[in-house]
Amino acid sequence: MTESVPLTWEEVARVYGRKIYNFAYRLTGNRDDAADLVQEVLLRVRKGLDSYQPGSFEGWLWRITRNAFLDDVRRRNRRPTAPLPEEVDRWDLASSPAADIEYSRISIGDDVQKALLELPFEFREAVVLCDIVGLSYEEIARAVAVPVGTVRSRIHRGRKLLRESLI
Amino acid sequence: MTHAGELISAYLDGELGRAEIDQLLDHLDGCGRCAAEMQDVQRVRSAVRSLPLLELPPGLIPEADAEVIPLHRNKGFLVGAAAAVVALVIAVAAIVTPSATPVSLEELNSRYAARASLDPAFGPAKVVVPYLSDFLE
Numbered sequence: 001m002t003e004s005v006p007l008t009w010e011e012v013a014r015v016y017g018r019k020i021y022n023f024a025y026r027l028t029g030n031r032d033d034a035a036d037l038v039q040e041v042l043l044r045v046r047k048g049l050d051s052y053q054p055g056s057f058e059g060w061l062w063r064i065t066r067n068a069f070l071d072d073v074r075r076r077n078r079r080p081t082a083p084l085p086e087e088v089d090r091w092d093l094a095s096s097p098a099a100d101i102e103y104s105r106i107s108i109g110d111d112v113q114k115a116l117l118e119l120p121f122e123f124r125e126a127v128v129l130c131d132i133v134g135l136s137y138e139e140i141a142r143a144v145a146v147p148v149g150t151v152r153s154r155i156h157r158g159r160k161l162l163r164e165s166l167i
Numbered sequence: 168m169t170h171a172g173e174l175i176s177a178y179l180d181g182e183l184g185r186a187e188i189d190q191l192l193d194h195l196d197g198c199g200r201c202a203a204e205m206q207d208v209q210r211v212r213s214a215v216r217s218l219p220l221l222e223l224p225p226g227l228i229p230e231a232d233a234e235v236i237p238l239h240r241n242k243g244f245l246v247g248a249a250a251a252v253v254a255l256v257i258a259v260a261a262i263v264t265p266s267a268t269p270v271s272l273e274e275l276n277s278r279y280a281a282r283a284s285l286d287p288a289f290g291p292a293k294v295v296v297p298y299l300s301d302f303l304e
Contacts, residue, residue, distance in 0.1 A: 136182070
């Protein structure tokens with residue numbers, strides 16, 4: 001599989017920083033934890049970039065991200081917490097003409113975020129990597145170190161559970 | 168096929184081969200339960216995908232805050248190296264004035280190495296260090 005590989009840490013930070021932040025936020029529902037994770041992941045990428053062998057960069061990066069996340073959860077010895085309401089976004093949007101429409105969109109988003117946090121970790125992780133990060137099943141399989149069939153099953157079961165809590 | 172199950176998600180994600188797609192579509196034609204599940208899963212999938220993508224907190228990754236992203240690595244590299252040389256010229260000029268505390272070349276080099284190891288935007292040692300020693304001699 002040929003793919004272009006970001007060569008420098010700065011490029012990784014620029015291209016993937018926001019994705020890593022959103023991955024962590026959707027997994028934890030907590031902006032501070034997400035910010036900490038971004039910094040930890042970039043530190044690990046910086047250390048590992050020299051020994052990185054060209055191949056699936058996405059698989060490599062998201063494996064690092066996932067491991068950093070799990071290490072962090074173990075260290076804190078707690079499960080991810082429920083999200084705070086997205087106050088800042090609401091204030092920003094309140095001044096725009098489309099505020100009402102945006103309020104309702106974000107309130108639906110809050111429900112979805114809450115439902116995500118109720119999923120068992122393996123399902124939540126698979127759904128977030130697929131629908132938020134945009135990885136293929138094969139890339140998710142590499143990142144999570146499970147067969148593609150397992151990824152397929154986790155994503156589908158995750159979505160069915162989401163449906164139950166959203167209806 | 169008993170029921171379509173996870174083929175539904177894989178289909179929506181574009182992860183099925185031709186044969187599996189045909190098999191799924193045939194099944195959906197005659198199975199109301201799976202057709203309804205397809206609709207539900209599609210709705211959930213869209214809801215998750217339309218969650219807003221959050222901006223990075225400002226200052227979290229200075230590299231990601233840059234407005235202009237150089238298209239070519241070398242360009243950014245040269246700008247970084249040039250900035251480092253300018254910074255060093257200023258630093259060395261300050262050091263060689265009579266009132267400055269004497270600093271050995273070794274110490275300057277080690278300071279430089281420390282900065283370079285912490286700050287990736289700082290220029291490469293092989294370019295700047297010979298320049299520094301020339302200046303002091």
